[in-house]
Amino acid sequence: MKYLARTIDGTPLLGDDGGFVPLAAADPDLETMTDALQRAKHLPDPADAPAERVAAEDLSFGFPLAEPGKLWGIGLNYADHAEDLDEVRPEEPASFIKPPSVAAGPGEPIRLPPTDVTDRVTAEAELGVVLGRTCSSVPEDDFADVVAGFVPILDMTSEDILEPNPRFLTRAKSFDTFLVAGPYIAVPEDVDEFLDSVEVRTVVNDDVVSQNTLDGMLFKPPELLSYLSQSTTFEPGDLISTGTPGAGVIEDGDTARAEVTPIADLESDVVR
Numbered sequence: 001m002k003y004l005a006r007t008i009d010g011t012p013l014l015g016d017d018g019g020f021v022p023l024a025a026a027d028p029d030l031e032t033m034t035d036a037l038q039r040a041k042h043l044p045d046p047a048d049a050p051a052e053r054v055a056a057e058d059l060s061f062g063f064p065l066a067e068p069g070k071l072w073g074i075g076l077n078y079a080d081h082a083e084d085l086d087e088v089r090p091e092e093p094a095s096f097i098k099p100p101s102v103a104a105g106p107g108e109p110i111r112l113p114p115t116d117v118t119d120r121v122t123a124e125a126e127l128g129v130v131l132g133r134t135c136s137s138v139p140e141d142d143f144a145d146v147v148a149g150f151v152p153i154l155d156m157t158s159e160d161i162l163e164p165n166p167r168f169l170t171r172a173k174s175f176d177t178f179l180v181a182g183p184y185i186a187v188p189e190d191v192d193e194f195l196d197s198v199e200v201r202t203v204v205n206d207d208v209v210s211q212n213t214l215d216g217m218l219f220k221p222p223e224l225l226s227y228l229s230q231s232t233t234f235e236p237g238d239l240i241s242t243g244t245p246g247a248g249v250i251e252d253g254d255t256a257r258a259e260v261t262p263i264a265d266l267e268s269d270v271v272r
Contacts, residue, residue: 001194001262002043004036004149005184008062008105012036014046015184019053021046033066037132037236040148040187056264061183063105064151065130069238071098071179073155074224075169077243078216093219093227096169098179104268106182110156112252112272113175118158123270124244125202125258126153127214129221130185131240136233143222144191146234150198152260153241154180154268156250181239186263194262195221201259202248210246211259217243 003015004023012023012033023030026049030036036043046053075094104110112121132148156178161168188194201211214220219227221242228240250256252272259265 001189002046002187003184004033004040004043004064004187005059005182006033006062006064006066008060010062010066012066013059013184014043014049015053015056016046018047019055020059021049021051021053025049025051033064034236037130037148040132043187056183061106063103064182064185065103065237065239067237068100068103069235070232071100071102072096072228072238072240073098073173074219074241074243077218077224078212078245079218090218093224095228096173098173101176102174102179104177104180106180106266107268108177108180109269109271110154110180110250110256111175111177112250112270113158114272118161118175120158120160121250122157122159122247123202123204123250123256124155124157124247125200125260126155126241126244127198127200127221127260128153128181129225129240129242131234131238132236134233134235136229138226138229138234140222140226143225147191147225148236149185149187150194150260150263151181151185151239152183152258152263152266154256154258154266155241155244157247179241180266180268182266183264197262199261200245202244202246203257203259204248204250205254207248209248210244212245216245
């Protein structure tokens with residue numbers, strides 16, 4: 001499996017389990033992350049680059065997308081989570097969009113708003129799907145052809161803002177740093193095999209709040225893209241966060257973590 005990433009200062013990287021090299025060192029024609037996303041199925045081998053690979057633990061990663069596009073979210077997509085919230089299972093995907101201003105990279109703190117604005121925020125681990133091609137009305141069978149890769153997500157919700165009225169969802173989801181992604185985008189050779197292996201865990205202060213495989217989803221990633229692309233055109237760098245198996249309440253001083261096997265752990269401290 002190959003990985004695409006950006007350093008905290010914005011340098012695009014290409015890597016594998018052996019480490020990362022600058023994207024341009026691997027292929028001078030790949031100048032930007034968008035270039036790499038569009039060619040995700042044909043990325044060079046980082047081991048062949050005329051640069052020494054640097055281990056992931058020796059790098060500081062930033063948000064993996066240089067200019068975040070559409071940030072789609074999906075609610076109530078795990079049957080167990082819907083039942084926990086005493087919600088009726090949706091017959092179609094329940095979706096929303098977050099503004100790009102919410103985006104934060106790995107290691108950046110999740111900044112809680114003042115308590116007089118919201119006093120109950122949850123963190124939710126999710127699998128993110130990153131688009132690699134411009135597409136619309138995508139058949140489920142074409143999912144692997146238009147998707148560049150997958151990334152761990154921490155999605156935050158202000159539950160006390162949302163509870164009075166579901167129409168407040170956009171505000172409840174759109175505070176700065178309420179979407180953390182990284183540390184890198186996984187580009188698997190076999191998308192179906194990869195999806196069969198994914199497990200998502202929401203962890204707060206080292207306590208596993210919830211966990212599930214994609215078998216627990218009501219709508220699998222190919223269904224989500226097919227459904228959403230009926231109403232919008234997707235472009236390289238757009239992101240679909242596919243829903244959480246469960247949310248954990250976070251407070252100042254906590255640590256939230258998304259464990260998305262087989263990619264990587266994504267961890268952020270919580271501050272107010």
